[in-house]
Structure formats: C-alpha cells, structure tokens
Amino acid sequence: MDYDYSDLVANTKRWAERAVAAGWIDQHTARQLEAIDSRTPESLIDRSSSRPLIVAFMGGTGVGKSTLLNRLAGQAIARTGIERPTSREVTMYRHRAVQLSKLPENLPFDEIRQAEHDDETNKNVIWIDMPDFDSTALHNQEIVRQWLPHIDVLIYVVSPERYRDNKAWRLLLAEGGRHAWLFVMNQWDRGEAVQYDDFKEQLSVAGFDAPIIFKTACGEPDFPDEFENLAETIATLATETTVKQLESRNTQARKDVLKTSLVDCLKLVGNDRDYRKLSERWRRSWQDAGRTLQQGFEWPLRQLAGYYAEHDKASKQQQSELWDAWVQSRYEDALDDLILHADANGLATAALKRELLQLRGKAEKIMYDQTELAVRRALANPGHxxxxxxxxxxxxxxxxxxxxxxxxxxxxxxxxxxxxxxxxxxxxxxxxxxxxxxxxxxxxxxxxxxxxxxxPSLEKAALKGLKKGAAIALMQIEAEIVNAIERLCQQRSEIAAEAEQIIRQCESSRESIETIRNDSRLARMLVD
Structure with missing residues (x-):
C-alpha cells in the first residue's frame, strides 16, 4: 500500500507529541520532527488531472538567474540587478490555464510577482525565479528553503567568477537527492575552459557522474551559447510520465528522510533488553539498601512495640516515626542510583523518572499499612x-x-x-x-x-509483628519498582511499535516508484 506522505508526516508529528509527553524523546528532538515539511510539488497546483513541471532558477547574487528567465519568456518579467526591490521577491511565470492552490497560505511569502502567458508550447512548465541564496538577509535563505519542497527541477545557475559559492553548494549537497538538477554556467562569454572543468569536478564530488551543464551568455546576443539546448531539455522533461517519476522519487526521498529521523529517535527510545536489565539492577541495589534499613529499623521498632503493648493501637504519628527522613533518604538514594544507571546506559531517564515519581511518596504508606496489619495479627495471636x-x-x-x-x-x-x-x-x-x-x-x-x-508478652508479639510487617513492606516496595519498570517496558514497546509502523509505511511504496532508465537524460540529472 502506498501511504500518502502528508499523512505519514502527520502521524509522525502525533507520535512525537506522545513520545515527548511520556518522556521518551526530548523537546529538541520533537521540534525537529514537528518541523518536517509535508509539502511536495503537487501541493502547489490545483490538480484536476495532470500538473505542469515546476522549474526554479537558483543561485547566488549577480549570476543572471532573472536574465535567464526573461530570455525564456521573451520579455522582462523578472526584475534584474538593482531593479529587484526586495530580497524576498519570488517571480513566477506560468500559463494562464494553470491554477495555483490557496496562495499565499501554502507558501511562506507575503508577495509574489506573477506573470502569465498563452504560449501552448510552455503550458506544461511553471518557471520560478528564486531570491539570491547568498544574500546577507537570512530571510532570503529561508524563503528558498521553504519553496524547495514544491520544486521538481532546480536549475543551478553560476558564473565563472562565482561557481564556488559555499552557501549554495551546501544547499546542493543537502537537497541533492530530492530534485532533478540542471546546471548553467552563465556569462560564459567571460569564462574559461578550466573554470568549466573545475565546476564539473565539483559536481562529481556531490554525486553527479555526468552532470548536464549548459553554457549561456545572456549579456552578449551574438555570442554562441547553449541556451536553446536548455529550453529544449526542459520542454522534453515537461511530460506527464516525467512529472510522475520525479513526483514519486521526490516523495520517496522525503519518506527516506522521515524514516531516518524516526530510526534516530528509536535509538533514543532504546531496546527492551536494556530496560529489563533495570529490574535486576534495582533488586541488587534494594537488597543492599534493605539490609541497611532493617538495621536502622531495630530501635524505632522496639519503641513502637512498647507503645503497642501499653495501648490498644499506635497513632499515625508514632507510625510515621518508623519511616523517617533517614529512611526516606536511603530510599531516594536507591531510586537515584537506578536513574543514574539508566542515564549511563543511554536510556530515556525522563520516562523512567515519570514512572518513579509517584512511587517516591508511596513507600511510607506501604510501610504503614504492612506494619499495622502485621502487628494487629501478631497481637491477636501472640506467641508461636x-x-x-x-x-x-x-x-x-x-x-x-x-x-x-x-x-x-x-x-x-x-x-x-x-x-x-x-x-x-x-x-x-x-x-x-x-x-x-x-x-x-x-x-x-x-x-x-x-x-x-x-x-505471651504483648511487646514481644508486637515487635515480632512489626519486624514481619517491615520485611513485607520492603519486599512490596521492591515489587512496586519492578512493576513500574515493567510498565515502562510496555510503554517503550508501544511507542517503538508506533514508530516502526510509520517506518514500514515509509518503505512500503518503494516498489511503486516510477522506473527511470539509467541511460536516460533524466538519470543524469539525479543523484542518490
């Protein structure tokens, strides 16, 4: 079954909310999952049947992106150079029949410069001129990143002077597998062959074995260049089959990123075996603490037994003297040791703390209930x-x-x-x-x-009952913590199973991806 990417993202965000609420992942990790963009190229177009190919020019300042778009359109639709009034302007060139979906809600910009045409030969292409990615305005870079999910083909424009731009290069490495790429060495009338070869070598480092690079010279009308080859290449890509291939590949690439993020989260959640080892650790720790506590109980138990021998029953105040601050401190130390052990082994201590929190104040009540019950039974049947x-x-x-x-x-x-x-x-x-x-x-x-x-001596009977009750209480406290760890393991299994289900759903549609021939032009535009 092919699961819709937006549904997978929604399920992931719900999972992140539950996981962070239960303490299995931290807020930072949850915010990273919640920031995953569910948008894809098809979400930009109001689709009744097939949709056009969405192509964007991207590059640094002054490389001639807008000039290229104007040349494709045959008119000045994109403002160039100092004419661009703001760093956040996006120019879109589309056929009049193509309807966009719910602008500007779907996209993060306040204003878009749009130009329409009636050229049937370019009906199946939407051209977009992106802001300068290397601008000092950080908002400019944010606009580019937020538009990227809607793009099928990125035309990476450079110039002989600026083909080694670091900011755009980092974006290329990060976004490489999600788009088809064409490369343009613009202003070629000022370029040299060694610059072209160096640029091609850079692209091979990014994973392009045979990148398609066009040399254009928009400033010199009589200078021979490959602009027509660029326009022809885009035209051959603007088919329903190619759009579906890119669409499915783009979506699967995003699913793979989503899957990787969930796999990393599962590492934070840990495995069932490590959590079950906490029970063994707790039993050993509590046995040592129990011996210390039984020695510490000796004197207050004798005092309490004497009080029982003289009165029908002890008040809760006398009982509370048994579980005093010293005993609570030993108990807290044992719990903290368990948490530190979990943290040292990379387990989700926040989830463990949530389970142990309610038990930190419950031990005193357990001790009171068990000693009260045991002493009543002992006094009802004194002696052996x-x-x-x-x-x-x-x-x-x-x-x-x-x-x-x-x-x-x-x-x-x-x-x-x-x-x-x-x-x-x-x-x-x-x-x-x-x-x-x-x-x-x-x-x-x-x-x-x-x-x-x-x-029989009532004092001895009471002391015997109190000791028995204290021993039972210590065993019950041990069992309560073990049960809390078991609940923690159950929660971990459930939260991990939800994430694993989403991971399987991310992989389920891989076989349905449109096959792209290795010897095709489109294959040269892709990188894994």
Missing part, C-alpha cells in the same frame, strides 16, 4: 503455635481439672455417707475435708498460675 497450643490446653485444664476434682470429692462424700449408714462407721472426718479442699484448689490453681506465668 506450640506456645498457643499449650496455653489452650491449660485453659481446658483450668476448667476440666477443678470439675473433675469436685466430682471425685462429691463421689467420696456420697459413698462415705452411704457406707456409714449401713455399718454405722464414722462419717468422713476433718482430714478428708482438708485434703479434698486442697485437691480441688490445686486442680484449679495449677492451670491458673501456669496460664498467668506463661502468658
């Missing part, structure tokens, strides 16, 4: 299991033994009374009464005192 089983047995004996003793004594009283009535023996005496009372009393007192003496 064997201890509680033994005490449960004593409580049973405290009830059963006295009842058993009283039953035994009652049986003896009844039996003694019965036998004394039969054989007239003496009834139970004082010794029996004393022994029976002692027997019944001891059967109750022994379990009672055992229960009293072996009653």
């Amino acid at each position: 299991a064997a201890h509680r089983a033994f005490l449960k047995g004593m409580r049973f004996c405290e009830i059963v033994l006295p009842l058993g003793a009283m039953s035994f004594v009652g049986y003896q009283v009844f039996s003694g009374y019965y036998h004394s009535s039969l054989d007239y023996r003496n009834y139970l005496g004082a010794n029996f009464a004393i022994h029976s009372s002692l027997f019944v009393g001891l059967s109750w007192l022994i379990p009672f005192f055992i229960l009293k003496k072996l009653k």
